[in-house]
Amino acid sequence: MGLTSPGLPYLLALLGFIVLIAIVLGWPWLARRTLPRIYLRFLSICVLQALVLGLIFVVVNNEGEFYSSWSDLFGTDASGRASIVAAGPVDTASRNLLSVTARSAVRLAGGHQGGVLENVRIDGQLSGLSVAGSVYLPAAYAARGRLPEFPVVTVVSDATTSGSSPYSATRLAQSAATEIAAGRMVPVVIVMLPATVGGVDQACLNLPPVLRRGVQQRPAIEGGTFFAQDLPDAIGSAYRVRTTPASWALVGGQSGGYCALQLAMDYSYVFSVAVAPRASYVSPPGAAAQLPGPFRQQDDLLWQLRHLPPAPVSVLFAGPGSAAGGGQAASFISLAQRPMRVSTMQLDGGNWPLARVLDWVAAAVDSPGAQRPAGGTG
């Protein structure tokens, strides 16, 4: 009878029961104080024990499928050499993670070359998300001679395509070029991306699929994977940039403030600096706000500050108004502990206020390859 055959436990249980009944009924007969009867007592009790242990072992083994056969159990199952087989096609074609769809020069006042603004499409290898954005390359990027690697500032805002917003790609590029030319800012590569990717405001989080009665209503949107893994892969493969966390910063606009803070806190091994407008950016906007309770809790940055080790990142709250900001930004600041560092910056309205933010964030990203301008930080 096989070790895993269904009849074996029943057989052992039946035998055990019979032996137990026999012992109980034959007890007086075995109670005689003669040596053979004492031996028989000993023997009968041991047989019962062995049957019960065997039963336990067989049941547990069937449950856990530890041993498939007697030969497996006793280690005599040396049969069966097998070898490793590759399954499926081997595909070594390299993928194009980033394609440039348009390129325009950034001109400074006076007609000087201020770098290049490229429209790009990033095809996320892991998330599967395809996202259009812009990349600003400073004038120094194309300089002849030595080829330094540049730090990266990623701007997350749905307003990068709107010409009137301070977060518009062209105005950001223009402003960065001006600050760099004036020596107030080190040259950095600026990547500008929308906060809404995959057609849903996923707050740069991985949104699980929505199922209703087992039917998928909305696919998974792997926003976190896109920003934390696909983006560094794509930018790193296409541009001369450093991909260490110290060299990567995030700047969130009104729509990307939560993104910037959340990405830096959850993926501090990718990003080390985050800038958010001074407002309530502690819980996710959009579809992520509809997630069930424990997800909302996990995604609440104040909860993270209270319950997880502080991330080794530098955070800047920037905006007009009081220094501490209002509401939850003040809570955020009071909860942050080393190694996290939080700064605030008072911004004046009007006259494109983001120039000082750019100066600060460029100084914050480690830049040994580039000359640091004197007195350039805000």
Place this chain on the structure above:
Amino acid sequence: MGLTSGSFGTLMFVLAAAGIFGVVAFWPRAARQRPLTMLARVGMVGLSQLLVIAAFLVYLNSYFGFYASWSQLLGSGTAPVVRVEKAAGQDQSALVVTAAEAAPAPGGSVPKNAGHIPVAEGHGASGLIGQAGRKGANLQQTGELLQVNITGQLSGIAVVKDFVYLPPQYFQPAYARARFPAVLALTGYPGSSWSIISRLQLPAEQAALVRAGRARPAVIVMMDASVAMPRDTECANVPAGLQVETFFAQDVPVAIEHAFRVQSGPGGWAALGYSTGGFCAVKLAMLNPRQFPYAVSLAGYYQALQDHTTGDLYGSDAGYRDENNLDWRLRNLPAPPVSVLVTSSKIGERTYPGTLRFVSLVKPPMQVYSLYLPQGGHNFATWGRELPQALSWLGARLTPAVPGSRGPAEPSNPGTPTASGAG
């Protein structure tokens, strides 16, 4: 008295034997024909039976390495989560070496538990690395086995009594500046990391293969797949709970890279595991292809398990459970650029159909290799037969440590994303 300590096992055996002798000795007292004595007979037999069963369970537990301690067996199921607050410029608390000995030799016997390793509290950090040799062992020949505590700097999860194997080459002058590839080896559930050494004999097998020229030296990090015994944590990031995946994918590599001369570039790390550890290994690779471009799953499964040992790991959300299901990920998300080796047995393994299904779902740039034994159960003997080929497979892929050099140059672009990882 420790659950797996020899003295506890002896005590249980003595109690069980005493129970049997007690029944035999007191037998005549229950021999009179009265209703109550019938009950006494059953009670005596039953009590003795319980003692024998307890001794048997203690023996089975120590043999299979399920639970290493009473706290693992009876614990609260919540990992100690600590708020890591670093003093300026140092994060020494990420990894603390608590004991060290010479690594077990190929073919040698290994004790059933780690109790024999002299514990040296208070040395901290790297104080004990390379110190076992002072007690007469030659680490350049044997390599070293370290018992470590690891505290996740991002997840806050703190684990104790896991093990790091440093190969003999780690201590040889030719390799003094070489950086070694690293393998994260995970147990099944329930399991204790010592069983990777004592039952799977991974360090000894690796050493034997390196001597035979069929594998390359690597640092092996051996850990419990569950961080919150007796709960089965399935390497999941639990919403508003334990961030187990982050712990293994980010915290552990960082702690190991800080403490030892291991590679941090692409191609330097692999994950390996059996049963639940196999699921974890493949999951870690698929979710973190840059950190773990290679994974080996010995008799693993590929779906998001949920039962009374796991509790609710997925925030009661079917969608998030899907995201943790590797079959679902292959069906619904792009395949990651990783190479995985999966093993199972055609007869005797419940995991075989699931493994076939997983293999059929893999699409480029992911690559899958399979090793199917004709027969073998879900046990260490079977995995031991698969291990040599699995380690050779890894050795052919991991970036090797280069003697007489600084090792491979640190790439400036660790994130360069190509299918080249899937060699």
